[in-house]
Amino acid sequence: MSIKRREQADIIFRKIFQATGFITIALLAGIFIMLLYNSIAFFVEVKPIDFFTGSQWDPGSMKGDYSIAPLLVSTGLVTLGAMLITVPLGIFTAAFLSEIAHPKLKSILKPIIEMLAAIPSVAIGFLGIVLVGPWIADIFGIQNGLNAINGSILLAVMALPTIITISEDAINAVPLSHREASMALGASKWETIFKVTIPASMPGLIAAVMLGLGRVLGETMTVLMATGNAAKMPSGFLDSVRTITATIAIEMGEVPYQTTHYFALFAIAVILFLITLSINLLGEYFSNRLRRFHA
Amino acid sequence: MNLFFGKKQVLKNINIDFPRNQVTSLIGPSGCGKSTLLRSFNRMHDLSPDAKIDGSLKIDDLDIYSKENSVTTLRKKIGMVFQKPNPLPKSIYENLSYGLNIHRFPKNEIPDLIEKALKESYLWDEVKDELKKPAVKLSGGQQQRLCIARTVVLRPEVILMDEPCSALDPISTNKIEELILSLKQNYTIVIVTHNMQQAQRISDKVAFMYLGQLIEHDNCENIFKHPAKDLTRNYVNGHFG
Ligand SMILES: Nc1ncnc2c1ncn2[C@@H]1O[C@H](COP(=O)(O)OP(=O)(O)O)[C@@H](O)[C@H]1O
Ligand SMILES: [Mg+2]
Numbered sequence: 190m191s192i193k194r195r196e197q198a199d200i201i202f203r204k205i206f207q208a209t210g211f212i213t214i215a216l217l218a219g220i221f222i223m224l225l226y227n228s229i230a231f232f233v234e235v236k237p238i239d240f241f242t243g244s245q246w247d248p249g250s251m252k253g254d255y256s257i258a259p260l261l262v263s264t265g266l267v268t269l270g271a272m273l274i275t276v277p278l279g280i281f282t283a284a285f286l287s288e289i290a291h292p293k294l295k296s297i298l299k300p301i302i303e304m305l306a307a308i309p310s311v312a313i314g315f316l317g318i319v320l321v322g323p324w325i326a327d328i329f330g331i332q333n334g335l336n337a338i339n340g341s342i343l344l345a346v347m348a349l350p351t352i353i354t355i356s357e358d359a360i361n362a363v364p365l366s367h368r369e370a371s372m373a374l375g376a377s378k379w380e381t382i383f384k385v386t387i388p389a390s391m392p393g394l395i396a397a398v399m400l401g402l403g404r405v406l407g408e409t410m411t412v413l414m415a416t417g418n419a420a421k422m423p424s425g426f427l428d429s430v431r432t433i434t435a436t437i438a439i440e441m442g443e444v445p446y447q448t449t450h451y452f453a454l455f456a457i458a459v460i461l462f463l464i465t466l467s468i469n470l471l472g473e474y475f476s477n478r479l480r481r482f483h484a
Numbered sequence: 485m486n487l488f489f490g491k492k493q494v495l496k497n498i499n500i501d502f503p504r505n506q507v508t509s510l511i512g513p514s515g516c517g518k519s520t521l522l523r524s525f526n527r528m529h530d531l532s533p534d535a536k537i538d539g540s541l542k543i544d545d546l547d548i549y550s551k552e553n554s555v556t557t558l559r560k561k562i563g564m565v566f567q568k569p570n571p572l573p574k575s576i577y578e579n580l581s582y583g584l585n586i587h588r589f590p591k592n593e594i595p596d597l598i599e600k601a602l603k604e605s606y607l608w609d610e611v612k613d614e615l616k617k618p619a620v621k622l623s624g625g626q627q628q629r630l631c632i633a634r635t636v637v638l639r640p641e642v643i644l645m646d647e648p649c650s651a652l653d654p655i656s657t658n659k660i661e662e663l664i665l666s667l668k669q670n671y672t673i674v675i676v677t678h679n680m681q682q683a684q685r686i687s688d689k690v691a692f693m694y695l696g697q698l699i700e701h702d703n704c705e706n707i708f709k710h711p712a713k714d715l716t717r718n719y720v721n722g723h724f725g
Contacts (some may be wrong), residue, residue, distance in 0.1 A: 364570075366566065366568065366570040367570065367572060367573065369528065369531075369566065369570065370566070370570045370571070370572055370631070370634075371572065371582070372528070372531065372559070373526060373528065373559055373563065373564040373566075373635075374559065374560075374563070374582065374583035374586060374634065374635070374638065375556040375557065375558075375559040375560040375583065375586055375587060375638070376556070376582075376583075376586045377556055380586055384582070384586075385572055385582075388573070388574075389572075389573045481618050481621075482573040482574060482575070482618040482619075482620065483573050483618075483620060484573075484620045
């Protein structure tokens with residue numbers, strides 16, 4: 190009797206887990222199909238070549254300019270700047286916490302860093318407008334501090350907690366025996382950190398960077414507030430820019446249903462999705478290659 | 485010398501010397517302080533903040549713990565092989581070049597030095613065609629010989645080995661023993677072992693430790709055939725109660 194019951198419970202649970210798995214996959218597939226369907230509708234009306242090569246995003250103009258190029262360059266600039274700041278800062282902070290900091294200092298720093306993740310993006314955007322913007326304008330002697338570099342700085346701060354937390358786990362997971370091997374060969378603490386511990390944790394560090402990158406690429410509110418929202422081709426970090434995410438957020442609310450403009454927003458969303466996807470696959474590939482060197 | 489971890493005294497009045505180009509085995513029951521003693525010779529205890537050492541340790545009249553000597557050059561002179569093979573997560577070649585680069589050996593000499601060390605460690609024939617392969621892909625015995633080669637390539641004076649065969653099968657153990665006997669022509673070797681037969685096969689001197697004290701230290705023959713202390717006799721004969 191009771192054995193039969195337990196077997197039944199087994200079957201029921203298996204079914205439940207199968208169902209949840211299917212639901213997740215179906216949701217993802219549904220989102221992707223919906224995006225794809227709407228962007229195909231867009232490419233029926235606008236030639237892909239114009240979409241990728243043009244230099245204007247101005248759906249309101251007479252002939253309607255739908256070029257993703259300025260948005261792509263904007264997203265690229267802001268992301269590149271943010272990653273250049275946050276990756277070294279995050280990984281070195283993680284190495285410091287894991288390898289150097291006194292346990293007491295670590296127990297103070299860690300909660301503070303984790304708290305950083307809890308600040309709402311709208312508050313960070315606000316800081317960008319009232320604090321970082323004027324400060325950038327001052328330093329570079331320009332009129333407007335709402336530009337790409339402003340967004341980069343804010344996004345770097347937002348990605349830091351993710352990168353630090355995951356990198357620290359990765360560095361901590363490096364076995365003591367690797368450190369001992371290195372020290373016993375006469376390497377100093379620094380040489381051990383830079384030549385053994387950090388390289389040994391590389392697969393985990395790549396995962397940390399990928400998650401940080403996902404955060405940076407997908408963040409909307411902060412960049413919308415702090416980067417000036419100029420949908421023209423930027424020529425550098427001090428120009429106002431408008432990222433793909435900000436464009437969708439601003440325009441989706443006002444666009445008439447099922448117009449070219451409406452479909453265009455889906456098309457740029459698909460491009461963003463494909464970018465994130467390919468970067469993640471690339472990261473996965475490299476971290477698998479590195480894992481060959483581990484037991 | 486004495487060694488404390490916090491308030492606990494782990495090594496008590498140890499006084500021992502190791503003759504050049506001989507193999508000395510440290511034997512004794514688990515927890516008696518063999519590893520602790522071994523690790524004090526290359527200052528591995530520097531890593532644990534609560535370890536405290538008093539007394540003096542010298543290699544060729546050079547004070548191991550003196551402030552003037554850098555611990556990094558000391559560890560080049562006194563190499564160490566661990567209980568569990570611990571190759572770095574790099575290629576076979578990089579495991580050997582790592583120490584050479586750290587100690588700034590001239591770049592153009594490195595490949596030859598590596599080849600020489602691998603030959604001396606009886607590993608060259610097995611790995612010469614796959615030096616780029618990850619070191620973890622080698623068998624346990626090969627990994628341990630790689631760890632020995634990685635130490636030998638730096639041309640140390642002393643090689644410390646902490647139960648180097650305890651994680652290996654008998655055939656690999658055999659190879660390592662042969663290797664130790666050939667290495668002693670050029671190096672002074674101190675090895676911790678739990679295996680009495682092994683101690684008899686490879687050592688010139690044997691030191692028996694018990695509860696943090698050095699009980700007896702003598703030629704291998706004497707320790708196994710005519711030990712001076714009852715404690716030693718009981719231990720080497722396997723009656724320990
Ligand atoms: N880092 C440490 N902190 C405190 N006690 C330690 C530490 N390392 C070893 N000990 C203690 O020192 C004693 C000797 O250990 P060890 O040298 O590893 O013995 P053996 O190698 O002879 O088996 C043990 O009682 C162990 O608990
Ligand atoms: Mg031990």
